Amino acid sequence: MARDQLFLTTKVWISNGGYEKAKASIEESLRKLKSDYIDLMLIHQPFNDYYGTYRAMEEAYREGKLRAIGVSNFYPDRLVDLCQFVEITPAVNQVGTHPFLQQGAAHEIMKKYGVQHESWGPFAEGKKGMFSNPVIQEIGGKYGKSAAQTILRFLIQSDVVVIPKSTHQARMAENFDVFDFSLSEADMEAIRGLDEGTSAFLSHQDPAQLNSSPLCTEERNGRMDYVQLGGSDIRASRLCVGCMSFGDPASKMHAWTLDPQKSEEIIRHALELGINFFDTANTYSAGTSEEYLGRAIKNNVSRDKVVLASKVYFNEGHLSRTAILREINGTLRRLGTDYLDLYIIHRFDSDTPVEETMEALHSLVKAGKVRALGASAMYGYQFCQLQMCAKDHGWTPFVSMQNHYNLLYREDERELIPICDQMHVARTPYSPLAAGRLARPEWSADTLRSRTDKVAASKYDSTQESDRRIVKRVQELAEKYAATMTQIALAWQFAKGVTSPIIGATKVEYFDDAAGALNITLAAEDVSYLEELYVPHRVVGAL
Template sequence: MEYTRLGRTGLDVSRLCLGCLNFGSGQEWMMNDRAGSIDVIERALELGINFFDTANAYSNGESESILGEAIAGHDREELVLATKVYFDMGDGPNKGGLSRKHILDQVEGSLDRLNTDYIDLYQIHRWDDETPLEETLSALDYLVESGKVRYLGASTMAGWQFSKALYTADIEGYERFACLQPEYNLVDRHEEANLLPICADEGVGVVPWSPLAGGFLAGKYDRDGDVPTGSRAETDDYTQNRFTDENWRVLDAVRAIADEKAASPAQVSLAWLLHKDVVDAPIVGARRIDHLEENVDALSVELTEDEVARLEEPLFPQWPVEGKD
């Protein structure tokens, strides 16, 4: 395993982060297997992955509790646990958002489920238009000062919102966001025209989610073929929405380079991300141990400048894009 610093912090994280969205129940594409989920986490630890990303809203806390159980007995000081807050955690007017109340309530639940005294990286899952930014930043700053949280992060927002959050934290003397989670992969490159230039300029770490576009870039789907039974695209619009002519051309390039290198499409797609200077650690969401091992082997795939250009040629990054805000 390779390691890198998260943004400008002194925190060392593995070049791949294990995403824990799949470790829960409620959706057909999830693992729906607690023991099997723990096996995947255990294998990730054996492979040297020390960075794990979850959220309180993933299966209403089930993902956090699975991760907490899996890491029991391991060296906590070497693990980097990341979770998130924003989405509703029940019915009622104060069960969601980024108010001081919701943040302080939810961090306690996450700590309990993760079975830990502190969270390494606490992230706002979305932007909250209904809560003053200063209230949110003040609550997050308090968590760092109290020792319950080590670093702060954010996810999925417009560039002007993230810039506002950074300069407000600087002006008011609050802890600033150390990293950002954007949707970023070979067919979702809109953040190149939105958030990534800000992160590069501000020294903010980048931890992309959906690096394989919901499995589309893993090469399991064919332009003229039926959707495989049991695949995510069978029940999830997120993956089905990637079935466009432009994206199929990207996948054609991925498959061609994969064949040339005796690698898999997933490995080439991850290698492209790992070759981006702004990217610290893509979040891989493997549901099977063999897929996890395949993803880790992407670290050894080298791409030339010409190969990177071939992968990028079919698509031009634009912001905003339809359906995203």
């Protein structure tokens, strides 16, 4: 498609506020979009030095780099103040607007100053029963339209530009199909009566909300949240990049792993989303996963800005002292770093005394080669044995557990998870989407990974008949929350106390999708609805 057939909008984020930073941010956006101009650039929030930001945008406008400039989330007082003291009036003010927050007074102010009212979140992410509201449903039924289409038509007739967000092609088509009918004045008045005047997300004028909001703390970077990893001092993103997808297919581990260039593209995009947590292992694709990750980190971000985790076990000597000391050096060399943030034992080693393993791991922490320790996929009694050994000898305990956990496999709820919670151990489960089975209505997909991943097939396909009913419920709630199945499956993980699920993906858009889960809070009854059809499974993962 020709560039002049597209209208591209992007924003300057809070941390890039001020004249100099905003100038650099504009240039960065042009580079990432691979365009010599942007159709509309907005200030994302009315915080930081937004006057300096606006001056930089005015300058870029005069230079032809921006065709139009505007603001986002500016309440009337700040919009009026800005309009009176800038040379170029904002073309747009993009604010949260939906039937429960119609922004009537703000809309009149925008009209007075010639600023177009644009709505982000026209569905409020389905909060407060938006799609099941009887008034909206009844009006939509009269025209043979869905609740979503009725909402969009109401806003459009209110002279509001709408930005409905969806990752489903059919839903996108539905959202566009709103120009073949008009609501009557009686219908418009009925929907106007739904206005509650309060945001479903955040009031930018309430100091109490602002002080506790991730927008105003270091706990949020764009769309990402951060949390302390167990009892360590490590601050990790709420999503972790699983790096088993990276590596040389010639290693014979997996046929679907990505080459260095595609791996770096994924890693760079994850960093742009604010993800700082990356998980690999010494044996993933014969060590090339670590190599590709280390190379990408070196090319894109300072080492101290990321949390790197790797594992040891599936190697000669498993968790013997000799093996641990040998394998950490290989991991550090391949990653191109002199320390590891999190060193994880991949399994429990029944052939090595736990004292030998724990003392060797502790020595790495004392030597500064490792900041913290984690474990993965074992029985609860085994994990407890390791932790008690560390406690009895004054050695470093584990701060994280990477276990097999998702809506289709919940066996660790019997023993391991309660132990982790009691010991304040962060949970970072692998396979949170059951190898994609929780991310799509169909059980299998026609992809290279689906066709060749025999490990995933052995984990899930034997219980397909009973588990498909759970997948159907994920799909139902995705419709209810106007979200994707991925987001519902991950939102369930967060509802269950998971710290950071590990997302293994081979396409950048999968991480955009996953990040959307951070904006969803499942109701208690929906969590129960997802869980009630589960039946016991054979143990998979622990050796």
